Each structure stands twice: as C-alpha cells, then as structure tokens.
Amino acid sequence: MTQESSWQDKVAIVTGGSSGIGEATALALAEQGARVLVTGRDAARLADVGARHGALAILEADSADPDSAARIVDAALSRWGRLDLIVNNAGAGRPLPVEAYDVAVIAGMCAVNITAPSLLMKQGLPALRETKGAVVNIGTAVSRTAAPPMAHYGATKAALEHLTRSWAIELAGDGIRVNAVSPGPVKSGALTGMMGLPAEMARDIEAQEEAQVPLGRRGLAADIVPWILRLGSSGNAWLTGQVLTVDGGWALRA
Structure with a gap:
C-alpha cells in the first residue's frame, strides 16, 4: 500500500486548520x-479553506472550550460514520518575560496545548478503536x-510531547x-496570528530565526506536512510513540 492510497476514504480531523x-x-x-x-x-478563513476541496468540511470551534471536543468528534462521525486520524494542530502561544x-x-x-488534545483524544477514542486509527x-x-x-x-508543547509517548503505550x-511532529521556525503567520505580535516585531524575529537555522532558511508547510501524513498513515503500522523534530537543525544550534 502506498502512502497516497492509504488515505482513500479515510476520515481525519485537523484542528486549527x-x-x-x-x-x-x-x-x-x-x-x-x-x-x-x-x-x-475564524469563520471567514474556515470558509475559504472549505471551498478549496470538496472533501473538506468545516466546523467553527475554539479548542480552548472544553465542550468543543465532543462537538468536533460528533460532527465527523455524523457526517462520515468513522474516524481514522486526529491531527492536534491547534496551538496557543505568547511571548512572556517573567515580569x-x-x-x-x-x-x-x-x-x-494540553487540555484540548486530551479531551479530543478521549472523545475520539471509541471511533479510533474501531478503525485502529492514529493521532499526530x-x-x-x-x-x-x-x-x-x-x-x-x-x-506546554513539551507536555503534549510527553502525552504523545504516554498515549502511545x-x-x-x-x-x-x-x-508527534515538532516543527522549527516555519513561515506560517503564527507570529502575527497565534502569538499576536506586531508585524514589524514579527519580521525582526523571523529574520533572527532564519539566521539561526543551520540549513539556511525558515521552514515551509511543505517541509512539515509529509511527515504528518507519514506518521498518521496506516502504512506505518509499526511506528508509535515518536516525536520527530523537523527544524532544519535549529534546535541543535550552540
């Protein structure tokens, strides 16, 4: 089975998508x-994403709301009747000096970063058991x-990585x-979006991070996505409990 064919007619949830x-x-x-x-x-941005492919369905949901997990899983199951993959991508971050x-x-x-993936795992567990599914x-x-x-x-993301290993066992x-996949500095708009930084500050940080990456550039979504699909694929049936860092060597810098 190829990686591509392993996704035919499977059902996935991608949070923060x-x-x-x-x-x-x-x-x-x-x-x-x-x-x-x-x-x-963001309803408007979700609508734009949903319009890009006929196999995409959208649900406005705030992962910080503990009631969202049940809504999310129910929406997938009521529409398609199964669940094969959960990608816990939604994240929250903010620069905070101690003071x-x-x-x-x-x-x-x-x-x-911690509670939402835990509750989504709990809600999705019965359906994932039926399909012998995966979580990334x-x-x-x-x-x-x-x-x-x-x-x-x-x-909080280190806690999620620990949960990854614990859930795997x-x-x-x-x-x-x-x-789990742990990206390094990626061009994703996270600094001005999730982090809420002013555009000028975000540009300065992006330049600093790019200079720190041994492979000489910030990452792209295209550098990360293939690994998410590989780790989630039923074609990798003997791989679990792994946390893969994809960062151009950034975390190894002295």
Whole structure:
C-alpha cells in the first residue's frame, strides 16, 4: 500500500486548520482521498479553506472550550460514520518575560496545548478503536531548547510531547498509534496570528530565526506536512510513540 492510497476514504480531523500547517495538512489529506473535518475560530478563513476541496468540511470551534471536543468528534462521525486520524494542530502561544506572567494567558496556553488534545483524544477514542486509527500531535522545536521568553509555550508543547509517548503505550493494545511532529521556525503567520505580535516585531524575529537555522532558511508547510501524513498513515503500522523534530537543525544550534 502506498502512502497516497492509504488515505482513500479515510476520515481525519485537523484542528486549527484555517491557516498554515493545519490548512496545508487538511488539503494534502483531501487530495489523497481522505475526508477531512477542519476546525478553527475564524469563520471567514474556515470558509475559504472549505471551498478549496470538496472533501473538506468545516466546523467553527475554539479548542480552548472544553465542550468543543465532543462537538468536533460528533460532527465527523455524523457526517462520515468513522474516524481514522486526529491531527492536534491547534496551538496557543505568547511571548512572556517573567515580569509579565499572567494567569489568564498561561491558562489559555494550557487549555489549548494540553487540555484540548486530551479531551479530543478521549472523545475520539471509541471511533479510533474501531478503525485502529492514529493521532499526530503538533509540538514545537522550542521544547528542545531554552527559549525565553517562550517558556510557557515550550513547556506546554513539551507536555503534549510527553502525552504523545504516554498515549502511545496506553493505547497500543487497541492498535492506535500516537506520534508527534515538532516543527522549527516555519513561515506560517503564527507570529502575527497565534502569538499576536506586531508585524514589524514579527519580521525582526523571523529574520533572527532564519539566521539561526543551520540549513539556511525558515521552514515551509511543505517541509512539515509529509511527515504528518507519514506518521498518521496506516502504512506505518509499526511506528508509535515518536516525536520527530523537523527544524532544519535549529534546535541543535550552540
């Protein structure tokens, strides 16, 4: 079975799929024959994504809302009757130096980066058991190194990577595989979107990060998506509990 044919008529959920890596993942899955439910908070951007392929369905949902997990899984099952893959791509981050620590901001990162994937796993578990499906969590290369003032973003994603390994062992008996991809600096609009930085500051940070990448450039969604599909594919039936860093060597810099 080729990687492409392994997605024919499968059903996937991609959270945070209205832009960047999530959007590119959803479109790649659809192009390879999967039916994909894409979630996000921005209705207009979701509508644009949904219009790009007939196999994409959209659901406006905020991953920070603990009730969203049931809505998301119910939407996929009611539409297609099965679930083969969950891609936990939705993320939350904010630069926070110690003197600016804020309870609400930290709690928001925990809600999206830790709690939301946990609840989606819980809600999707019965359907994933039926298909011996897979989960791919999206971490970050920031968790591989000290990265002030991104400590809480890195810490919550490190927690997700730990959950990846723990779920992989806990669910192996059900035939469910759980892996993660942890991207480095990628051109995705995350700095001005998820991080909420002003455009000029985002450009400065992007330039700094690009200079730090040993392979000489920031990543693209196209550098990340093939690994998400590979880790999620039923063609890789003996691969679980892995966290793959795809970052051009960025986390290894001295």
